[in-house]
Amino acid sequence: MRYCFGVDVGGTTVKMGLFSTEGDILDKWEIPTRTENEGEAVLPDTAESVLQKMKEKGIASVDVEGVGIGIPAPVTAEGIVKDSANVGWKYKEVKRELEELLGGIKVRAGNDANVAALGEMWLGAGKGEKNLIMVTLGTGVGGGIVIGGQMLVGENGAGGEIGHLCVKRDEEESCGCGLRGCLEQYASATGIARLAKLRLAKNDDETILRGTNPDAKAVFDAVKAGDAVAIQIAEEFGVYLGEAMANLAVVINPAVIVIGGGVSRAGDVLLPFIEKPFQKKAFFANRETRFVLAALGSDAGICGAARLILE
Amino acid sequence: MRYCFGVDVGGTTVKMGLFSTEGDILDKWEIPTRTENEGEAVLPDTAESVLQKMKEKGIASVDVEGVGIGIPAPVTAEGIVKDSANVGWKYKEVKRELEELLGGIKVRAGNDANVAALGEMWLGAGKGEKNLIMVTLGTGVGGGIVIGGQMLVGENGAGGEIGHLCVKRDEEESCGCGLRGCLEQYASATGIARLAKLRLAKNDDETILRGTNPDAKAVFDAVKAGDAVAIQIAEEFGVYLGEAMANLAVVINPAVIVIGGGVSRAGDVLLPFIEKPFQKKAFFANRETRFVLAALGSDAGICGAARLILE
Numbered sequence: 005m006r007y008c009f010g011v012d013v014g015g016t017t018v019k020m021g022l023f024s025t026e027g028d029i030l031d032k033w034e035i036p037t038r039t040e041n042e043g044e045a046v047l048p049d050t051a052e053s054v055l056q057k058m059k060e061k062g063i064a065s066v067d068v069e070g071v072g073i074g075i076p077a078p079v080t081a082e083g084i085v086k087d088s089a090n091v092g093w094k095y096k097e098v099k100r101e102l103e104e105l106l107g108g109i110k111v112r113a114g115n116d117a118n119v120a121a122l123g124e125m126w127l128g129a130g131k132g133e134k135n136l137i138m139v140t141l142g143t144g145v146g147g148g149i150v151i152g153g154q155m156l157v158g159e160n161g162a163g164g165e166i167g168h169l170c171v172k173r174d175e176e177e178s179c180g181c182g183l184r185g186c187l188e189q190y191a192s193a194t195g196i197a198r199l200a201k202l203r204l205a206k207n208d209d210e211t212i213l214r215g216t217n218p219d220a221k222a223v224f225d226a227v228k229a230g231d232a233v234a235i236q237i238a239e240e241f242g243v244y245l246g247e248a249m250a251n252l253a254v255v256i257n258p259a260v261i262v263i264g265g266g267v268s269r270a271g272d273v274l275l276p277f278i279e280k281p282f283q284k285k286a287f288f289a290n291r292e293t294r295f296v297l298a299a300l301g302s303d304a305g306i307c308g309a310a311r312l313i314l315e
Numbered sequence: 316m317r318y319c320f321g322v323d324v325g326g327t328t329v330k331m332g333l334f335s336t337e338g339d340i341l342d343k344w345e346i347p348t349r350t351e352n353e354g355e356a357v358l359p360d361t362a363e364s365v366l367q368k369m370k371e372k373g374i375a376s377v378d379v380e381g382v383g384i385g386i387p388a389p390v391t392a393e394g395i396v397k398d399s400a401n402v403g404w405k406y407k408e409v410k411r412e413l414e415e416l417l418g419g420i421k422v423r424a425g426n427d428a429n430v431a432a433l434g435e436m437w438l439g440a441g442k443g444e445k446n447l448i449m450v451t452l453g454t455g456v457g458g459g460i461v462i463g464g465q466m467l468v469g470e471n472g473a474g475g476e477i478g479h480l481c482v483k484r485d486e487e488e489s490c491g492c493g494l495r496g497c498l499e500q501y502a503s504a505t506g507i508a509r510l511a512k513l514r515l516a517k518n519d520d521e522t523i524l525r526g527t528n529p530d531a532k533a534v535f536d537a538v539k540a541g542d543a544v545a546i547q548i549a550e551e552f553g554v555y556l557g558e559a560m561a562n563l564a565v566v567i568n569p570a571v572i573v574i575g576g577g578v579s580r581a582g583d584v585l586l587p588f589i590e591k592p593f594q595k596k597a598f599f600a601n602r603e604t605r606f607v608l609a610a611l612g613s614d615a616g617i618c619g620a621a622r623l624i625l626e
Contacts, residue, residue, distance in 0.1 A: 078600065081445075081463060134392075134470075135469055135470040135474075147566075149566060151462060151467055151468075151469075151474070152392060152465070152467075152468060154463070154465075156462055156463075156566070156567070157462075157463060157568075158446055158462075158567060158568025158569070158600075159445075159446040159568050159569060159570040159604075160568055160600050161568075162568040162598070162600030162601070163446075163462070163566060163567060163568040164566055165565050165566060165568075165598060165600070166565075166566060168565045168598050169562055169565055169566065170558070170561075170562050170565075170596065173558075181598065181599065182599070183596065183598065247481070247484075250481075251480055251481050251562075252566060254476050254477075254479045254480055254481075255458075255460060255467070255474060255475055255476060255477060255480065255563060255566075255567075256467070256469060256474060256566075257468075257469025257470050257471055257472075257473040257474040257476075258469070258470060259470040285481065285494065287473070287476060287479050287492065287494065288492065288493070289389065289469075289471050289473030289476070290473070293470075
């Protein structure tokens, strides 16, 4: 059997997985992320943990295809990070440094959201597909794009920043990125809460959300209960996200669009709100594009990182 | 020396080029496109012409890396066309059929606009770059996207359809594709003429365009002459195109955006109209993205087709 490792670096923990190159998860574990001193211990800790796992399982270096690593920052095609606030790194040659620490085992590095898309393609909701968009609806809106089975990296490693597609030219509030009208302002958990607040302030229509300062979960719970105002909020969210995906599909021509992140825990109730406006604005070549919920949860990162080494 | 051929199939002629794999154009010629009987002669004619050229130049099959071919229709990653009205084809396994006709020489097929982007990357305005968007401003707006040195094909071969990005949600006129507010409606030669017509009808401001029913060339000629109304029309065109490119760059993160097609013959005067609105809406990672005019003209197709075989 041949092996590969997937590493998902977060601000608090480094998640790790041991995989067969066929895609079986053989082991999962995590270590703390030691961010002090510009995160100087993160790669040595990671390497040590990988080497220890190999020793424990009796795996020789020659049987390891490589180690893939996802990082919460733009990562260039050469595996270089310019700045990763969450990990403490400034300029970091992740690929080169980790390869040295691992005694020459091959390393590939990628942005964590892009890598997660690759994970869903390999072992999750996009299994068997080669052209896929993944949208992660969390505090913000992240994303990753896979084209012909390969991750879209971009010139500075900043490809796939779906959350910053402009969906409302005349927005007056600013997004965290400094622009206005970014998808993230309407389709993230924060964005949905904001849409809810604006809708509730519009008039005094009766709704179980009244007086509750609802978050995204509360909105979709109310949708499930048949609340008319909650349904209107979900429709507004769906138009922003569905039309943005229709527009993105014009250039990407994906087989499948995977919806992940905390908001996606609302479940299947979510999809029709996105699919309907998508179909209304879909270019003819994309009418068969399917929407599915992410399947790997927080394992998408380690799965995609491991897959990265097999690209 | 090793060789490759680039073939660019159009509705009237099939353009062909003989290249060294290093990128020297060694010969260029063309044959008529015989579209009758569902274009049954097109691939045999092409193969015969390639084989004849090899004989003429004394090139053996083993010294030919392959033949790339660009087609005015979506082409799947497997080299299959579902329907190409301009050539007369219905379902056509272009790669397989042409390989058979060429006695086993390797063939790769792609959409002509996507292939042209690859050509500009290899030998034209994007030379040395790996992440590139090409926009072709002709009767319509075509496009091609290159990511990490590889052409974006998409699930049905319909990737890179930049002309159908929605740039105006409240447009009332329909695009040829059936949707409304497509970039093509404002940034093609036809679109610019339409913007000019609407602007002239708005009031009776003095302009050398008055009473002339101006086309795109006339608009940019008037811009060069300093005509204030023509400059307003160019600005409107530039906002649609520049903002669409800013939005597309959010996900593609390109090094360079190449502007080609008939409209680009207006020359350098064109670029600031696009760059200014682009910069205003650019995501921070894309502030260094450069705009350049296409360099290969009608040779982009054969160059890109030849490059396709070297991917």
